[in-house]
Amino acid sequence: EWPLRPGGDHLWVSRYILYRMAEEFGISVSIDPKPIPGWNGAGCHTNISTWKMRQPGGMNHILDAIKLMGGKHDEHIQEYDPTHGLDNAGRLTGLHETASIHVFNYGVADRGASIRIPQQCEKDRCSYFEDRRPGSNCDPYAVTGRIVKTICLGI
Numbered sequence: 001e002w003p004l005r006p007g008g009d010h011l012w013v014s015r016y017i018l019y020r021m022a023e024e025f026g027i028s029v030s031i032d033p034k035p036i037p038g039w040n041g042a043g044c045h046t047n048i049s050t051w052k053m054r055q056p057g058g059m060n061h062i063l064d065a066i067k068l069m070g071g072k073h074d075e076h077i078q079e080y081d082p083t084h085g086l087d088n089a090g091r092l093t094g095l096h097e098t099a100s101i102h103v104f105n106y107g108v109a110d111r112g113a114s115i116r117i118p119q120q121c122e123k124d125r126c127s128y129f130e131d132r133r134p135g136s137n138c139d140p141y142a143v144t145g146r147i148v149k150t151i152c153l154g155i
Helices: 008-025 059-071 073-079 119-124 140-151
Strands: 046-048 106-108 115-117 129-131
Touching: 008 140, 046 140, 059 073, 059 115, 059 119, 059 129, 059 140, 073 140, 106 119
Parallel strands: 106 115
Antiparallel strands: 046 129, 115 129
């Protein structure tokens, strides 16, 4: 696991390379959010910030964005895996460091929340936050699009 920047393109290319390498070695790969019941699942946690969030006092903008995202929780879940939430339902159970798919919550350093605010961000009062809901099989453009619609466009 490593952070992918700028994001969507790199994720798609990485998946392609992974599948081609697996094919080359005669093995299979799954990007299913919950490939083995009872085990931890796999997410595509997404770090979010805007210019205002990274400036001094940005925590207010972070909290405003989180509030907007909470108001659109169901719409986000629909975009966060290709089956409109069905794949993610097996992963977002409230167990294994996940929030329930049915509940939106956030917290500082809370790996069991829908949205995690890093401790350093809380200390600095600015920076970014992490949406822990997207599934490992998400379309990164759909995830990014939904986030932008919610926190930047208000729709």
